[in-house]
Amino acid sequence: MALHDRAMDNLRYIRETMERSGSFTHVSGMGGVAMGVVALVASGFAATASSDIMWLTVWFEAAAGSLAIAVYSLARKSRSEGLGLLTGPGRRFMWNVIPPMAAGAVLTYALLRLGAVELLPGTWLLLYGTSVVTGGSYSVRSVPLMGAAFMFVGGLALITPPTWGDLWMAIGFGGLHIVFGVVIWRKHGG
Secondary structure, three states: OOHHHHHHHHHHHHHHHHHHHOOEOOOOHHHHHHHHHHHHHHHHHHHOOOOHHHHHHHHHHHHHHHHHHHHHHHHHHHHHOOOOOOOOHHHHHHHHHHHHHHHHHHHHHHHHHHOOHHHHHHHHHHHHHHHHHHHHOOEOOHHHHHHHHHHHHHHHHHHOOHHHHHHHHHHHHHHHHHHHHHHHHHHHOO
């Protein structure tokens, strides 16, 4: 094997090792802004919902739309940087995001069975924040800070009057996504 070929193999190995161990920098700021806009629109519709079922439908549709935006924007930013979404740090990011989200789904079901719909905004914000903090441990500093802000807002939602739920959802899922989205976009692109 020629010296040049061995050197290229070594460089490829070093690059792949660094990708597997580095930070996940593919969080899209513009994707966060778009998710925030979806949440602000949803909070307006949810505040005027005439039943718990309509309220849940609004927020479930907003969550589905935001998930689609998140996956698309993460994949797009990863592709633009020549990496796969689920390689190295991206895979660790996802493995840390999913468990708190799954816990949120289970708790949503349990709270609905108990008729405790008023606890959902705080629960969702708190567990989403936990998800972002744990996933953000493999990302840029702004991401775990955003997660901590979500956790704080979720805590406030759980200790304030239940009628403030849509306001907290707008502040958290709307405002925090937009503010941190702009910060991430300006500092880290995309």
